Amino acid sequence: MVDARWGRGQTMATDNVADAGNAGNAGRGVIPAGRWDDGGMYESYVGRWSRLVAREFLAWLAMPADADWLDVGCGTGALTQTILAMASPASVRGIDRSPDFIEFARLHTADPRATFAVGDAQALPEPDAVADVAVSGLALNFVPQPELAVAELARVTRPEGIVAVYVWDYAGEMQLMRYFWDAALALNPDDEALDEGKRFPHFAAEGLVQLFTQTGLHQMETRAIDVPTDFRDFDDYWTPFLSGQGAAPGYAMSLSEQQRAKLRESLRSRLPIASDGSISLLARAWAVKARR
Numbered sequence: 001m002v003d004a005r006w007g008r009g010q011t012m013a014t015d016n017v018a019d020a021g022n023a024g025n026a027g028r029g030v031i032p033a034g035r036w037d038d039g040g041m042y043e044s045y046v047g048r049w050s051r052l053v054a055r056e057f058l059a060w061l062a063m064p065a066d067a068d069w070l071d072v073g074c075g076t077g078a079l080t081q082t083i084l085a086m087a088s089p090a091s092v093r094g095i096d097r098s099p100d101f102i103e104f105a106r107l108h109t110a111d112p113r114a115t116f117a118v119g120d121a122q123a124l125p126e127p128d129a130v131a132d133v134a135v136s137g138l139a140l141n142f143v144p145q146p147e148l149a150v151a152e153l154a155r156v157t158r159p160e161g162i163v164a165v166y167v168w169d170y171a172g173e174m175q176l177m178r179y180f181w182d183a184a185l186a187l188n189p190d191d192e193a194l195d196e197g198k199r200f201p202h203f204a205a206e207g208l209v210q211l212f213t214q215t216g217l218h219q220m221e222t223r224a225i226d227v228p229t230d231f232r233d234f235d236d237y238w239t240p241f242l243s244g245q246g247a248a249p250g251y252a253m254s255l256s257e258q259q260r261a262k263l264r265e266s267l268r269s270r271l272p273i274a275s276d277g278s279i280s281l282l283a284r285a286w287a288v289k290a291r292r
């Protein structure tokens with residue numbers, strides 16, 4: 001039986017996420033969404049790690065060459081570019097809600113097989129059965145109605161084609177974010193609802209399987225993808241949080257300067273900093289693939 005939490009009309013916590021520019025709202029019941037508008041800063045926060053996950057994910061999919069791909073929530077193009085580099089596609093179309101990220105992806109993807117468009121994962125601007133494989137990396141949890149997004153991924157995929165997604169293990173082993181939220185909540189327990197581990201609890205293997213089952217996809221497989229996230233020093237870890245790109249940086253920038261300095265020093269004392277100043281953490285993503 002399908003779990004009611006993915007039923008139509010049910011929305012994720014992202015529904016009450018405020019838009020960019022809501023600095024100072026932490027602790028007042030409004031979730032600082034963070035922004036998705038600065039591709040360069042996004043790359044230093046998540047893009048550099050997202051590319052490592054994309055490589056493992058594509059090796060796991062093992063798609064034949066000359067396939068038509070759709071990359072939904074493509075952001076700055078991390079997964080799109082990895083598809084071009086690894087999977088010899090006939091075409092890749094990247095779609096994202098952020099016009100700034102689409103522009104960044106266009107500028108940084110010089111390959112005639114790649115095209116990009118602004119669009120919502122819940123109502124893709126694509127005809128039925130247009131792709132051999134439809135993928136989405138690190139985006140599904142930000143979509144207010146993820147069940148609509150999975151239904152759309154299935155709709156645009158040809159019969160017997162592949163639908164596959166991955167999301168960070170926010171509640172578990174996405175350690176760079178876990179350290180952040182654990183330190184933030186120790187300082188501001190009232191902000192517990194903002195923790196991405198609390199906001200996205202269903203995006204582990206079991207929840208992804210439920211979403212896919214509900215959509216009628218079959219031959220499902222899931223796996224954890226673990227990648228190393230090695231930081232040169234504490235600044236290499238901390239500076240991307242000052243970008244406002246994404247939820248945790250959005251939270252960091254919603255704090256007063258004094259609160260942010262406290263959070264920074266708390267993180268410095270909690271992180272496993274080696275004698276040479278470097279910090280080695282792990283990032284886990286949960287992936288699911290299935291046939292349409």
Ligand SMILES: C[S@@+](CC[C@H](N)C(=O)[O-])C[C@H]1O[C@@H](n2cnc3c(N)ncnc32)[C@H](O)[C@@H]1O
Pocket residue numbers: 036046047050072073074075076077078079095096097098101119120121122136137138139142143144
């Ligand atoms: C963490 S980023 C992931 C980007 C890229 N796939 C990667 O792996 O680096 C999440 C992306 O989801 C996009 N996004 C959020 N909600 C969306 C929606 N409803 N439709 C399309 N894209 C969405 C954001 O604009 C952002 O680019």
